Amino acid sequence: xxxxxxxxxxxxxxxxxxxxxxxxxxxxxxxxxxxxxxxxxxxxxxxxxxxxxxxxxxxxxxxxxxxxxxxxxxxxxxxxxxxxxxxxxxxxxxxxxxxxxxxxxx
Amino acid sequence: xxxxxxxxxxxxxxxxxxxxxxxxxxxxxxxxxxxxxxxxxxxxxxxxxxxxxxxxxxxxxxxxxxxxxxxxxxxxxxxxxxxxxxxxxxxxxxxxxxxxxxxxxxxxxxxxxxxxxxxxxxxxxxxxxxxxxxxxxxxxxxxxxxxxxxxxxxxxxxxxxxxxxxxxxxxxxxxxxxxxxxxxxxxxxxxxxxxxxxxxxxxxxxxx
Numbered sequence: 463x464x465x466x467x468x469x470x471x472x473x474x475x476x477x478x479x480x481x482x483x484x485x486x487x488x489x490x491x492x493x494x495x496x497x498x499x500x501x502x503x504x505x506x507x508x509x510x511x512x513x514x515x516x517x518x519x520x521x522x523x524x525x526x527x528x529x530x531x532x533x534x535x536x537x538x539x540x541x542x543x544x545x546x547x548x549x550x551x552x553x554x555x556x557x558x559x560x561x562x563x564x565x566x567x568x
Numbered sequence: 569x570x571x572x573x574x575x576x577x578x579x580x581x582x583x584x585x586x587x588x589x590x591x592x593x594x595x596x597x598x599x600x601x602x603x604x605x606x607x608x609x610x611x612x613x614x615x616x617x618x619x620x621x622x623x624x625x626x627x628x629x630x631x632x633x634x635x636x637x638x639x640x641x642x643x644x645x646x647x648x649x650x651x652x653x654x655x656x657x658x659x660x661x662x663x664x665x666x667x668x669x670x671x672x673x674x675x676x677x678x679x680x681x682x683x684x685x686x687x688x689x690x691x692x693x694x695x696x697x698x699x700x701x702x703x704x705x706x707x708x709x710x711x712x713x714x715x716x717x718x719x720x721x722x723x724x725x726x727x728x729x730x731x732x733x734x735x736x737x738x739x740x741x742x743x744x745x746x747x748x749x750x751x752x753x754x755x756x757x758x759x760x761x762x763x764x765x766x767x768x769x770x771x772x773x774x775x776x
Contacts, residue, residue: 469570469573469614472573472574472577472674473577473610473614476577476580476581476610479581480580480581480584483581483584483585483588484584484588487587487588491588494593496593496635496638496639497588497593497596499635500587500588500596500597500600500635501588503600503631504584504587504600504603507603507604507607507627511607511610511611514611514616514619515614518614518615518616523719523720523723524723526618526619526720527720527723527724527728529619530622530724530735531731531735533622533626533627534735534738534739535738536627536631537626537630537631537739537742538738538739538741538742539742540631540634540635541634541742541743541746542742542745542746542749544634544635544638544746545745545746545747545749545750546749547638547642548638548641548642548749548750549749549750551642552752557642
């Protein structure tokens with residue numbers, strides 16, 4: 463199944479805007495760790511959508527297989543990041559990063 | 569349908585901007601779930617049915633629920649989560665304006681619009697996958713999905729079998745690391761052992 467050309471270009475533009483939004487959110491976010499994790503998650507989602515769209519457009523199976531591995535990477539990354547968040551909350555009491563980071567406090 | 573696709577892409581962009589403008593992280597995670605659902609519906613509209621199902625299963629069922637559990641565990645009632653200092657309602661007009669521009673642009677450059685006014689002449693290139701009509705015709709048993717899944721499975725488990733094992737091992741390592749980070753060995757063991765000794769001793773009525 464081959465995709466429509468205009469739909470392909472629209473979807474690539476949507477993925478680019480998603481990546482840009484999440485990157486600006488991570489760059490401008492100064493105090494919250496959980497929002498940064500959500501930003502990483504959406505960056506991975508945009509990359510995943512790009513792989514799927516390109517694989518459907520060029521009728522190739524390898525992009526789809528790579529997207530499955532990206533799904534596993536996103537799941538493991540979110541699990542470890544949230545575990546680090548809970549450990550930091552146990553030590554510090556808050557999730558703010560800038561004023562009191564773990565490395566500076568030790 | 570193409571109008572469904574345009575509708576879901578505009579929703580997707582607006583919601584993904586709204587995620588980062590919330591003060592309360594619970595709302596941002598609910599918007600995250602909505603954005604994952606919108607990505608899945610976009611894939612349904614484009615004809616990638618398997619990956620729509622995968623997105624709903626893995627992103628909504630595993631990752632977003634994990635975020636929700638963590639937000640329930642971590643107690644947050646202060647206003648320390650504001651991404652911008654201003655209220656999010658100041659940005660809604662801007663977001664609605666951007667979404668309106670995007671919707672109009674995609675609608676006027678879409679092929680159904682150009683088909684109505686005979687702008688583009690190649691009709692064989694512009695065949696769209698009509699998701700809802702296809703589902704009404706073949707209910708829950710689509711032959712294209714089966715062929716695609718068979719082909720994907722053959723390539724995945726023959727060429728990339730070692731990679732599948734490594735991905736499973738990576739998920740296992742993530743599980744072990746998340747347990748090791750959140751456990752506190754000494755305190756929990758002592759408290760549990762003392763409580764168990766008190767409960768299991770012969771003078772157990774003193775414990776209660």
